[in-house]
Structures are given as C-alpha cells and as structure tokens.
Amino acid sequence: QVQLVESGGGVVQPGRSLRLSCAASGFTLGSYAMDWVRQAPGGGLEWLAVISDDGSHEYYADSVKGRFTISRDNAKDTFYLHMNDLRAEDTAIYYCTRDLWFGQGDAFDIWGQGTRVTVSS
Amino acid sequence: QSALTQPASVSGSPGQSITISCTGTSSAVGNHNLVSWYQQHPGKAPKLIIYEGSKRPSGVSNRFSGSESGNTASLTISGLQAEDEADYYCCLNAGRITFAVFGGGTTLTVL
Numbered sequence: 001q002v003q004l005v006e007s008g009g010g011v012v013q014p015g016r017s018l019r020l021s022c023a024a025s026g027f028t029l030g031s032y033a034m035d036w037v038r039q040a041p042g043g044g045l046e047w048l049a050v051i052s053d054d055g056s057h058e059y060y061a062d063s064v065k066g067r068f069t070i071s072r073d074n075a076k077d078t079f080y081l082h083m084n085d086l087r088a089e090d091t092a093i094y095y096c097t098r099d100l101w102f103g104q105g106d107a108f109d110i111w112g113q114g115t116r117v118t119v120s121s
Numbered sequence: 122q123s124a125l126t127q128p129a130s131v132s133g134s135p136g137q138s139i140t141i142s143c144t145g146t147s148s149a150v151g152n153h154n155l156v157s158w159y160q161q162h163p164g165k166a167p168k169l170i171i172y173e174g175s176k177r178p179s180g181v182s183n184r185f186s187g188s189e190s191g192n193t194a195s196l197t198i199s200g201l202q203a204e205d206e207a208d209y210y211c212c213l214n215a216g217r218i219t220f221a222v223f224g225g226g227t228t229l230t231v232l
Contacts (some may be wrong), residue, residue, distance in 0.1 A: 033218060037167075044226040045159070045167065045210050050218055057218045095166055099214075106214045107157035107172035114166055 002026035002110055004096050011114030020081040022112055024097030030054070030074035033099035035108060036081045038092040038117075046092075050078065050099060066080055086119045093117075125211055125224035132230040138199040141227045143211030145192050155215065156194040158187055161208045161226075171196060198229070206231045 008020040022034070036048040049060045049070040058070050064083075072079035081094065093116050097108035126144045131211040133139040135174035143156065158171035169178055174194060184205075186197045198205055 035221070037223075044208075045161075045212075045223040047212070047221040047223060050221070052218045059219050062222065100172075101217060102173050102176070104154040105157070105173045106217060107169055107212070108159070108167070109169050109172075109178065111166040111168070 004098065004110055004112035006094065006096050006112040009094065009117045011090050011118045011120060014119055016086055016088050017050035017082070017084045018057065018086060018117060019117060020094055020096075020117070022081075023077075024077045024098075027098075027110075029072070029077045029079065033101075033105045033106070034070075034072065034079045035097045036068075036070060037097055037111075038090075039095070039114075040089070040092045043092075043119070048094075067095070083117075086099060086117075088119050091117060091119050093110050125213055125222055126208075127211060127224040127227045129225070130228045130230065132232055133198075133231045135199045135201050135203065138197060138202050139201065139229065141198075141209055141211075141229070143194040143196070143224050145177045145194075145213060154189070155213055156187070156189060157212045157214065158185075158194075158196045159210045159212065161210065162208075168211065201231050203231050205229060 003025045005023045035050045051058050051070045055072050067085050069082040093114040095114045096112045098110035100109040144228050154173040156174045160165040161167040169174050174189040175187040184199045206220050210226045214221045
C-alpha cells in the first residue's frame with residue numbers, strides 16, 4: 001500500500017548534524033513533490049521544507065533556512081532531510097509527507113509515522 | 122508569509138455541530154482554494170481531511186466540510202462523534218514548491 005517510512009532520528013548533541021530518510025512505497029516517488037513537517041513536544045505542526053518532483057527546486061521555512069537541506073534520490077524511492085548545527089529547539093517529531101497537487105491547490109495527502117529527534121547535551 | 126490563527130480549543134456534545142476558524146493575515150486564506158485541514162489523534166500522524174478549502178479526500182466522512190470567506194477558512198464537523206476528539210490544523214499552501222504554513226491547532230473535545 002501507499003506508505004512513507006522515516007528513519008534516522010535519535011539523540012544528538014547541540015551543534016551536531018543528523019540526516020533523516022523517508023522511504024516511499026506503493027507509489028512512484030519521482031512523480032511527486034515531497035515535504036518535511038515537524039512537531040515539537042506538546043506543540044503544533046511546523047512546515048519545514050519542500051522539494052520538487054525532480055529535485056530541481058527547494059523551498060525552506062525561515063526557521064531552518066541555511067541549516068537544513070532537503071534532497072531526494074528517486075532511483076531509491078527515498079528523500080532526505082540533512083540537518084546541521086542542531087539546536088535544542090529542533091527537538092521534535094519529524095514527519096515526511098507527500099505533496100499532492102489537486103489542480104487548484106496542493107495538500108499533504110500521505111504522512112509517515114514520524115521519527116523523533118532530540119537535541120540534548 | 123501569512124500567519125494563521127485558530128482557537129486553542131472547541132467543544133461540543135455528541136450529535137452537535139462545531140466550527141473551527143482559521144484566520145490569516147492575507148486574503149490568500151479565504152479566496153484561493155489554498156487551505157487544507159488535518160486531523161491528528163494523540164500519538165498519531167496527521168490525516169488530510171479537507172483540501173482546496175472545501176473538498177474531501179476519498180474515505181473522509183461527509184460530516185466534515187470546509188469553507189472560505191474573506192481572510193478566514195472554516196472547518197465544520199456535524200453530528201459530532203466521540204472519535205472526532207482530536208487536534209485539528211489548518212494549513213495554507215501558497216503554491217507549488219513554495220512555502221506552507223500551519224495554524225496553531227485546535228483541540229476538539231467531545232463532551
């Protein structure tokens with residue numbers, strides 16, 4: 001079935017880096033834009049980044065611009081979030097999502113189960 | 122980037138209807154079919170329930186409906202059921218391969 005599975009979360013010290021992965025199954029990853037969204041403990045959803053279906057365009061939230069990089073490998077049906085210079089405020093559950101264009105607007109129609117990132121010394 | 126404001130909480134009794142508002146700082150919220158809504162139960166991933174302001178994905182109950190007017194999008198849940206108790210988020214997708222922003226979320230309590 002259509003599914004996204006995140007991996008790569010864990011506990012990391014401030015200032016260090018981490019790479020999250022999101023593996024797609026049940027659909028052709030290369031046909032869709034993909035996004036990352038996070039949720040801090042007890043908090044709301046925060047959109048982080050989007051990458052176009054062919055990887056040629058990216059866009060970031062101001063809160064992570066310059067520190068996080070989204071990328072993809074369509075041949076592996078996987079996309080990534082590279083996180084540098086991690087801070088305590090980056091502690092959150094990170095979700096990958098499929099960005100589906102419906103014709104007039106887009107929305108996140110498929111979500112992974114989330115992977116937890118804790119930034120702590 | 123537009124900010125989206127939702128009430129922190131709403132409540133209703135089984136069988137009643139409730140409406141959650143989502144007010145933006147720009148007219149993009151109310152008039153351009155750019156708003157989607159998500160339901161999130163505790164410990165679970167969000168689920169898309171409304172897209173393009175008022176459309177339901179396949180499999181979503183017709184008790185959920187969306188509308189837009191002015192700078193405000195709204196989610197209405199009719200015939201409240203216990204299973205509707207969850208957090209609800211609006212989201213403005215500004216366009217293809219550009220920013221998106223979520224509202225702060227609304228906790229629905231079914232009394």
